[in-house]
Structures are given as structure tokens and as C-alpha cells.
Amino acid sequence: MEKHYIDAIASMSVKNPSQVILRGKDGAGPWYDVTWGELWNDVTACSRALISLGVKPGDNVVIFSQNTTQWITSDLAVMDIRAVTVPIYATSSPGQVRYIIKETGAKVAFAGAQAQYDILAGLCSEGAVELDRIVVFDLSVTLSSENSVYFRDFFSSVPASGAHADELESRRTQRSDSDLATIIYTSGTTGEPKGAMLGHDAIMQAMKIHDIRISLGPDDLSLCFLPLCHVFERGWTWYCLYKGCPVSVLTDTKKIGEALPEVAPTAFCSVPRIYEKMYQKINANVLSGPRIKRWAFNLALGIGRRYNECLRLGKKPSWWLRGLYTVADRLVFSTVRNAIGGRLRIMPTAGAHVPHFIIDFFHAMGIHLMVGYGLTETCATVSACPDVNYELGSVGTPFPEVEVKIGQENEILVRSRTLMRGYYKKPEATAEAIDAEGWFHTGDAGMLDEGGNLFITERIKDLMKTSQGKYIAPQMIESRLTGDALIEQAVVIGDQKPYVTALVVPNFAALKEYASAIGLKFKTVEELINAPRIRKLYEDKINELQKELAGFEMVKKFTLLAKEFSMDSGELTPTLKIRRKIILERLAPQIALMYGQGQGSPTDK
Template sequence: MPNILTSLIGKQTLKYGERAAFSFKAEPQGKWIDTSWNEFSHKVDMAACSLEILGMEPEATVGVFSANRPEILITDFAAFANRVVPVSIYSTSSEEQVEYIVNDARINMLFVGNEEQYHIARKVQKRSRHIQQIVVYQNINLQPDDCRTMTFESFLKLGEAAGESCHEVVESRRSSATGSDLATLLYTSGTTGEPKGAMLTHDCFNAALDIHLERLPMLSDKYTSICFLPLSHIFEKAWTFFCLLKGMKVYINHDPRDIQNSIREVHPTCMCSVPRFWEKVYAAVQAKISRMNPLQKLLVKRALKVGARRNLDYVRLGRKVPAWLAAQYRFYDSKVFAPMRKVIGIEHGNIFPTAGAPLSANIVEFLHSCGINIVIGYGLSETTATVTCFPTVGYEIGTVGTVLPRIQVKLGADNEILVKGPTVMTGYFNKPEETANAFTEDGWFRTGDAGVIDDTGALILTERIKDLFKTSNGKYIAPQAIESRLGEDKYIEQVAVIGDQRKYVTAIIIPAFEALKEYARKKKIQYKSVYDLVNNSEIRRMIQERIDKLQNGFANYEKVKKFTLLPKEFSMETGELTNTLKIRRPVINRKYAHEIEAMYAQ
């Protein structure tokens, strides 16, 4: 099979021409501006020539460090044309994280989004022997001593002025591309906090796209999608590539904080997201229901009952809806569900793929009852996203769906989910030992997640075997890295980081009591017991300030937002520590459930 991504833009341009490929607005109050397939293709060709002119050879790596922008897609496809490897870096990454990825992936050219990312890139460039060129997507004032940075506009002009020989070189590279070529590196943190670059070949994407064409036949070029998750996230990256392959117009949302307004402006029919988005939708709807008068509440209650009966008992199972139930649903849909979907901005909704963390079965049932087709799935960076997802008919709520075509899943030791198939990565870049550990002897990828497979063949996630966890926003967190950093402080003895399936990261902290007592004496803080100390507002403020400083270098989503100080140490005797003095997370989560829930109370 030819590389789909290498030839995609050219083929779609011949088919769609002046039709909009994507739309974008740079400012919250601005207008959405369409870019046609013709213009998209022209910019990809210019960028591809620019990469060649600037010395990017096949297999070279270029970094993309930016929030969502159309330029990311132009850069990616220009790289594919040259057999160059784009490496995505989260726009919220810290200077230390960017530097690690730049050095590990040997990034020669770094594309950055805005002024903040430019300044980080410049600091990294001064310490790294790899970065030779920085390209800034946004027009900003460059540092006076900077002679190795250009704007994206200037970058494109290089390619626009290129001669025929440059185009011939690019075309030669494009035509010689193979499925075994490395398409991209996607870095995912390990339990030690050191990122690992998952190597995804073009064959991985060829298979993933082909599988989704088969699994999602309900989609066509009549639909639209909004790009909401970061394009550095495999879920959004693969989904956006799929949308372009289907000819679906993509609205590229720049600022995640503006997503609700964006949805109401563009009314997408599709959107991939993480559970946290739908949790917020559910909370907002429930809050509105709570403010209704008794008659309105009764109407909603009856509507939900009819919606569940129609959508879950009949439509979900592929059964014909009885005429009487269909009539009731049309009434309640017009009076309750359709207005609600319109307020959200999804009145024309088709499917809404959701993954990254578990979403409550109650919320899934509620959304489906309201006519919002949430498609729950499961996947990883290492598997080019989706491994399982809800089928069109027969999905089971409480599961993450059934296995996709040509993907194999089985359960290993401790019910670990093992995956094999053409979408699985070839390994971790520059990490042979980690690669070996990631696979069984007979070639199955170890996900680190545990689960069970029910009678229908659907996968149910039960727990994470590895300590690495995700927040409800789909961000990976390596707790040991945070715990080790905080443990460096003289006032902190032990730390247990919390955050799996939560909105943000918190911590249970055991202070170094003698150091704390000394601090209290110096500050003339009165106390009778250790309990008084851990509840003293001045001491809590001091600990907070020290935590803030200690977390410099971590990305914002990794930082501890709230903490609880306990008056007694973790111990082996109470089961909180192992014999090797490692913390037992399940015990701590269970024993301090009240304190943990208090840190997430609104």
C-alpha cells in the first residue's frame, strides 16, 4: 500500500480543489477563515521545498512545539513529502522537557507557535548542539542577537522562490517513500518521568486509517469536525488525519479554553475529546435542571426515560423502534434534547469519539439518552491510538468497546492487556532496553493496563498496572518524578501523588516534623501538637511556596494544585509502605479517601 499520508494532500486537492480543507481563527473574537485544498496543497509544497533548501534530509527530525494551528498540518505534510520525521511536543511542555526531547530525537529544526515557546526554544538552542534553525508560526519580535530564527511566512517564501530542481528532489523523495519509513515520534512519559519516543511508521498510519474507514462507515465528506485536543496527542493527530482522508472540513481550535464558544460557532458534527469535556457538559446540564421548576423537572425526567428506552434498548441493539416509542421520542427530542444540543452547539452531531480516561457509565447513558452519540474507545500512543471502540450497534456501556479489525488483544499475567497488530509501534527511539521490556517474547505489546473481556467481546478496563496515570484531561503523569522532586525539600518527608482519572494533581504529604517544629519556633508559631502544626495556615502557606518553587521545570498539568498534610508518617506496619519502603498507592487511596475527596471538592 502506498503511504497514505505522503500522497493524501495531492489526491484530495485534485478531488476537492477550492473546497475548504480546514478553518481557523487566531483570536477569540475573530472570524473563522477557510483554507481551500488548493491553498493547503500549495503551502505544503512550498514548505516541503523550504525543508529541502534548509538541508533537511530523509530521516532527519523536525520538532513542532505549538498549540493547535493550521501551520502544524502544513509542517507535518511537508515533512512527510521529504521523508522527514516530525516530532510533536506539547505546547505546555517545560523548558526541561523540550530540551530532553530535542536532544533525544536529535531535532535539527524546531517550529514554535508563539513568543513564550520561542523564548523556551532559544534557551534550549543555546545549550543543545542539535537545533540549527527555529521557525516561528506567529509573527513576533525576535531577540536582537538571534540570527537562526525566521517567521513561518519567511520560511514559506524560501520554498515559493525555489527552482525546478528543488521540486524534483522533493518529488523524488515523495515517490520513494516506503511503509517502513518512520512517520513520527510521539513522546510519552515513563514511570520514571523520562519521556520515551514511540516510533510510528507510515505502515502504522496506513493500517490505522484503513481500519477506521472500515469501522466508521457512517462518516463522509458531508460532515465536519473540530480539532480540540492538542495535535501533539495521538488521538487528535490520528483523528484529524482521518478527517482529512474522508474530506471532512476540520475547524482548528487554537485555545482549549475557548472550545465551548468555538463549538457553538461552528456546530461540528464530530469531535474527539477526553472525558473531562463531557463531565463538564453533564455538570452544566445537571445544574440547569436543578434550577428548573417542578413541571420542567418532570418533563426532563420523562424525556430521559423515553430517550433511554429508545436509544439504549432499541437503537443501540439494532432493534426496530416501536411507532409509539418513536412518536414519544420525537416529542421529547423537540422539547428537551434538541434545544439542549443546540445550546452546546452539537445539534447536527454524528459521532463523538471519547478516550484517554474512563467516563462514568451514568454520564455515557445520559448522553446517549439525549441523542449524543458518544463513542468510547481505548488506545495508546504506542498503538497509533485506537485499539477498541464502541461498534455502531451492540456496544456495551461500561466497556471501551470491541477490538478493531486486524488488531489482536489478549490478556496476559495479572490481566494485563496485550496488543498485536499493524498499528503497534516498532519500539522506543534510542531505548532498546525499554523497547524489549514493552513487548513479550512472542511480540505482544504490553499496555500496562489491566482489564477483562466480556461475553460480547468488549474490553473492560479495570486498573492501571503501571504507576503512570492519566488525569481526566488525558494527560500522562509520572508520580515518582514529582514525588522525588518534592522529597528533596527539608520540610517534606514523604509524598504520595494523586490524580488518576482526576481533574488535576494533588498530594498527600508527610512533613519532616522536627524541621517543622524548628520552623515554628523561629516564627514563634504556637502549637500543642503535630496536629496543630499541619493545620496551621502559616505553615501551609510556607509549604505551598516551597512546592511552587520545587515544581519549576514541570509542565503545568503535572504540578500539584492542592495538598494535604498528615500528622503521622506512612509505615510498613500500617500497610502504607512495602518492605522496600515504596508507597502502596491503593492502600493510601483507600485509607485517605476522605482527605483526597476533600481536595477535589468544588
Template sequence: MESKPKCTCLPKFVVKSDARLRAQLDQHLADAKIDDLATIIYTSGTTGDPKGVMLDQGSLKHLFKIHEMRLKVDSTDRSLSFLPLSHIFERGWAYFMMYSGAHNYFLQNPRTVIDVLPRVKPTLMCAVPRFFEKTYQGIQDETSRWPAIKRVFFKRAMAVGEERLKYVTANKPIPAVLRLQLAFYHKLVYSKLRRVLGGEIRFMPCAGAAASTELLTFFHSAGINIKYGYGATETTASVSCFKDYGFDLVSVGEIMPEVDVKISPEGEIMVKGNTVFRGYYKKPVETAAVLRDGWYYTGDAGSVKAGGHLVMSERMRDIMKTSVGKYVSPQRIELLLGQDPLIEQIVTIGDDRRFVMGLIVPVYDRIDALARELRLREQPREDMLKDPKLIQHLNERFISLQTSLQPHERMVKFTLLPEPFSIEKGELTSTLKLRRKEISRIYKDLIEEVYSS
């Protein structure tokens, strides 16, 4: 006799197993404790070996609580997740979406996010500053091709949006005349910019790296509400973020409710509260170095302004000291120069050196266009990036961008790289943060060549 496969249809299987599984689930819930380990998330490892951050159920519970007190999210919201779930930013957000009953769409390939946005039409989406930088540059490229009168109209619309932003950040009512102007430009300009992000965005949490004031101003002026903030894996994500009104664009937002922050005598940001982690997995020495008397020492330099606005200035270990004893903030230089549309990525070097130099990944198609404009001869890219005429032109351009810096802070020399920094080569973390030590190691010979020339 021919054997027949033994199978059970899903509805019958669910009915049969439901009572048994329900009993097991009830027992698990009864046994659960607030201090049970919930997850171990490994840090991005920008400065050394990754460490396993142990977060308990209480940390996640308070993550939900403080975000619910700051952000309005409900079951009508749609969130698009494209950042790595191995990172607390997107992981914590995904948990919060489930807690809030919102719809969360997970994107397999982050490179397709721009194509997917019009289909999902998210109302919420987490992003890192690099996403906004690329979006901003794309908008600038598009508007640069417009007729002069259209560019003037766009500039006027953004100026009106920036005027509105002044009232928003000051937490003051917007005058009636300005509201009429905003309504006019919304239909013709702002709505089209918002369409790039799907058209229905309410707000976008943003963290993971420094964002320039100019970048935040542009998007907020277009009515795109970036909730810029600051946090760490060790604090179960958010320590601070922008409110809807009364936020300070030079800060990383107002400190979250039920989170305590103070600044050490050395200027280090310290965090205390129920979202602070319990320690690093099997690393008691490293845990003791950053957890003292309930305070987590973040390793970030910063200050707290009036009203609880947190300012994060630099990773303390990233601050460079030149050979003549001058302290230099690489982030400040990189943010300033990174606004140049010719620069894709930049890392500054200067520790124990006479002056600051830069490793620059240019935007290659724009550099090609500039080479044609300068009438450089046809040559391989690597040779073209070393062309004296191109280097001189860029040097003059970069000098003009650095006038606000002290002489010892300025990038004096630079070299253009033929390939971008990447995750695969170990130069970037999974969240696109620069791994400075690894970059310095990989380009050691090139750096020495620049300093000896």
C-alpha cells in the same frame, strides 16, 4: 539610480518551480518505504519521564484502514480539533480527516471551544471525558433553575431517549410508537441539547480517560453519538471504540478490525497488529519491557466480553494495596464520587495506608452557595474549606455515594484544596490526565497530616 526590490509574483513563482519541485516530490515518493519512520510522539508521562514512541508509515496506513472500516467519514464532514496535536488521539484524527477529505478546523485556544462550536457547526469532534462532564454539569445547572413542570418534561424526554438507547445497544429495531415519541421530543428537547455542540454533530470520538456509564447514557439518550474508545500512543490510537449499534456501555467499545487483543494471565490487556509501534526512541530496555513476541503489554487491566467488547478497568500500576493487604481501584472510587456536582477533581490515596483518603478540588461557586445554605460565617476560602460543619455535611454526602463499594474501598477521609490541579504545576498531563505520583509528592505534607489526624 534607485534600486528596486527584486520580487516575483506567486503565480509566476509556482510555474517556474513547479516542474523542479514535482520531480523532487516524485523522487521522494519513489524512495518512500512502508517501514519508514513517520513520526515520534512522546507519551504523556503520567508515571515517569516521557518516552518517544516511534510510529512508521505502515502504522498510519493501517490507522486509516481500520478507522475507515469502523467509521463513515467523507468530504462533506467538518471536524473541529481542539485537543493537543502532541497527543496521538488528535494527531491521528487529524491525519484521518486529511485521508478522508474532510474539512478540519484547528482551534488555537481550547478554552473558546464552546463559543466556536455554533460558528463551525462540526459534524465530528474528538473530545476527552472531561469535556462531556463539564458540558453535562452546565446542562444540569441550567435545568435546575427551570420551573418544576419544565424539569418534569425534560426528565420525561430523557427517559424516552434512554428507552431508545436500550434498543440501540441491543441492535434491535425501534418500535413505531417509540419513534413517534422521539420525533416529538427531538424538536422540543434533543435538538436544543445538540445545539450546545453546534447542532450538526454526527458522532464524537472520545478517549483518554474513564467515562462513567451515567455520562455516556445521558448523551446517547439525547441522540449525541459518543464513540467512546480505548487506545494508546503505542497502538497508533484506537484499539477499540463503540459501533453505531450493539455497543456495550460498560465497555470501551468493540475491538477494531485487524487488531488482536488478548488478556495475560495477570489480567493485563495485550495488543498485536500493524498499528503497534516499533519501539521507544533510544530506549531499548523500556521497549523490551513492553514489546514481547509482537505483543504490546499496555499496563492496563481489563477483560474481553462476548462479542469482542473490551473492558478496561484500571491502570495496573495505579491499583492501590492498603497496609492490611486489600487491593483498591482508585479509578472506581473517583468515577463514583466524581459524579457529585460539588466535585471538580479528585485523587484518591491509599497505597500502604490503613484506609483511603481523597484530595478533592471542589466546584468553588457551589461550595460558596452551600456555605451560605449552611449559614457558615464569612471567612477566607482556605479557612472555609476546613470548616467542621462543611466537612461533616460533605462527609455524610460522600458516605451515601459509596454504599456500593466494599468497606476497604471507601474514601474514609478527605481534604478540600483551595486551587485546582493544573498542567502548569505538573499535576495534569496535556490531555488532562492525573499525574498521581506528582500530586502525591506536591501534597505530601497535607496527606501525612490527614493520616495522622
């Protein structure tokens, strides 16, 4: 087994030069293919160009872009010259970008589109950062500074032979698993961002343990749409390339619905919110159909649940159940699967609580939702549900060679060769996170059952204690609410409060459709959510959704909001997690109303 990730990539390019390994799309144009041979040629040319700029082993190089095939090429080239990739989310603010560039001392940055380029060029012109070169992926970007060059021109400007080529070959012979590969800054729901340092040893260990648990290969096809800046998508893409699995890279994540039938992937990784939306859309389509369609779908779903419960437990379904499932699959499930490409077989998911009914729903239709758990600091995966013998509600069992134990306050502790080397330039934070025995303190509360299944309770910092002394796990409650087709987002409040309340963002498309069906007239969204019939609709829904919760966990009051939380407003992280502190601060007046304080309408945002 290779010790350096780039050695594995180089080996694949030599073995399969004509195999398509990447697919990309420029705007509304067609998908284009990149073979292994083309990818490696581009990586080599980009590597020489980086060396020509004076980038040395161990130097930090920034990638500030949305997903593109050039993103992957640049990442591989930075690793190829034994430098360190520092990805920055494409939605980051100028202040966040300045902080990361200043802390890492990067002198070269790759930029995606106009928005990212303008931020980098602006910071340079202000003297806030010093970049020797800004390399721009998108040819439609208007360049405004002398230190800027298009990606296409950047790597074609350096000859294929000479001093830079010789230096590249020298570095390739010196590659070691001790090389630092990347510094990934945690997007963070609170606090100052920290850069987790991951080495090639950790990456290659991650490849090794994934091989034991996951079956993936050249006949598969993955769709890349989560930000490559995030360890989940980047780690999954690393693994796909390592296994020779082609990757289609989607730049505009809003077009995931269009891309699924076009690409027809067999796999992709995502956060639970994406699956919740898929579930809602499928359910809404069924409910809007004739009664016979709803009856057939629910009947098939019941058969699918019984069939897949046997598979989950490692049992062979009876011949009668197998026959029923074959019919249900042919008449119902295949139609649903075709709407999302028709070939999906594995969908790793992590990052938040996944409701049981969502998992059950997809498994019934023959789509394996592989629920797992991981962190930036652990090079992504810590645990995942295997194909059989896993517990619903858990995040599976730890991967081979990954140790997990429960510490004080039920905190999950992890020890593995996939662990980060520490936080960049933050020795105190590193010492706080990794103890003397090498255990990483995750900050997540959880438990292990007798079968080794790991259950996540909540982020320890997010756990709420009501004024009555009861502990509340907000994400669990929020995931119940957002599983409904009429609820897009929810934020639960309860810390040091006498009862639990919630800020609820409706699914406005579904809500407007419902209003039209019942003949409810309205001029504005605010008027719609304040309508008594709509308030009663959501009150009934919330009561139904939380009927299995303990009394102290139930939402007693709620406020409907007229605007969604977004990344642009800073209320969501790039992986769609809510930034609870920011939301609670901004909506303090609306929250106060739910506890009998202040004046005004509780549905105003």
C-alpha cells in the same frame, strides 16, 4: 489504497482543490478557510524550504506549538520530504524540550507563540541545544536570534523551481510505507518520556481499520482542540483529512464553549473530563430552572434512555416509544444539542474511565459517545464501541485486524500492524514492551467478555493494595466523584493504607453559587471550604456517589483543596490526566492528616 499517508493527502488535493479542508482562527478574529488546493501549495512550499535547510530523509524535525493550521501544514511537509515529525507539547518545560531535542538530534524546530519561541531561543543561546533554524507560526512573536524566521517568510523564500524543487519531486517518487512518520513522546504520569516510533505503514493500517468501523466524510466537520501533539487528536485529524472531512482548528482550548456553537461540528474527539464538564453544565442549567423545566427534562431523559437502550441492543423501538422520543427530542434534546452546535453525532472518547451515567446521558439525547481504548504505541485506536450491540462500561470490541488477549496479572496485550516500531534509542524499553511474539504489553489491566467486549480495570501501576490486602482501582472511584457538578477534580489514596481517602477540588463557580443561595458569607476560598455546612455538603455528596461501591473501596475521609491541579504546576498531563506521584509527594502533609498523622487543618492546601 495508498501506502504512504502523504500520497493520500496529495490525491485528495488533486480531486477536490476548491473544497475547504481546514479552518483556523487568529485570536479574536474571524474564522478563515483553507482549501485543499491552498493546503497542498503551502505543504509543497514548506517542503522545498525544509530541503533548502538540508533536512534529509529520516531526519527529525520538531513542532513545539499549540494547535494551528500551520501545525498541520508543517507536519504534512515533514512527511512529504520523508523526514520525521517530533511534536512537543506547548506547555512543556525547558528541561523537557531540551531532553527531546537532544535525544532526537533535531536541527529545525517550528515554534508556536512567544512562550515556545523563548524556550527554544533560550536553549540555543545557552548552548543546551543546536538548532539551525527556528520557524515561528505567530507573526506577533518578537524574534531575538539570527536563526529565527516567520513561517510566512520561511516557505516563500525558496523558488518554485530549481534544485530544491527537483529534490522534492525525487523524494516523492521514493516514498515508501517503510518510512518513519513520527516520534511521539509519551507525556507520562511518571518516569522518563519515551518516543514511540510510528511508521507510515502503521498510519495507513489505522486509516484502513477505521474505515471499517467509522462513517465519516466531506459532509462532516470536526473540531480539533485536544493537543495535536497527542496521538488521539493527531490520529483523529489524520483520519478526518484522509476522509475529506473539514477540520476547524482551535488554538485556545479554553474557548471550547464559545467554539462549539460557532463551528457547529458533527464530530470531535476528546478525553472524558470534557464530557463530564458538559454533563455538569447541562445539569446545573436544568437544576437552576423552574420545577416544570426539571420535570420535563427528567421525563424526556427517561424516554431517551429507553429509546437508546433499544438501539444499543440492535432492536427496533416500538411505534409508541418512537413517537414519545420524537416529542422529547423536539421539545428538550434539540435545545440542549443546539447549545453545543446542534449537529454533533459522533464523539470518540478515550484516555480514562467514563462513568456509565455520562454515556447514558449523552446517548439519551441522541449524541453518540464512542468510548474506546488506545495508546500512543498502537497508533491510537485498539477498540471502540460500535453503534449497536456493545456493553456499557466496556471500551468496545477490538478493531478489525487488531488482536487483543489478556496476559499475566490480567494485563491487556495487543498485536497489530498499527504497532510502533519501538521506542527511539531505547532498545531495552522496547524489548520490555514488545515480546518475541510481537505482543505489546500495555501496562493496563482488563478483561474480555464472551462477546469480545474489552473492559479496562486500571493501569497496573496505579492499582492500589490497602494494608488489609484489598485491591483498589482509583480511576473508577475518581470518575464517580468528578461526575458531580460540585466536584472538579479528585485524587484517591489507599496504597498500603488502612482505608481509602481522597483529595477533592471543588467546582468553585458552582460552590460559590451554592454558598450565595444559602446565605453563606465568606472572604476567601479557604474560609469557604472550611465552613462546617460546606464540609457537610461534600460529606453527604461523597457518601451518595459511592453508595454502590464495596465497603473497602469507599472514601472514608477527604480533604477539600483550595486550588485546582493544573498543567502549569506539573500536576496534570496535557490531556488532563492527574500525575499521581507528583500530587502525592506535594500534598503528603495533607494526606498524613487523613490518617491521623501530623498537625493542622485538613482543608489547607
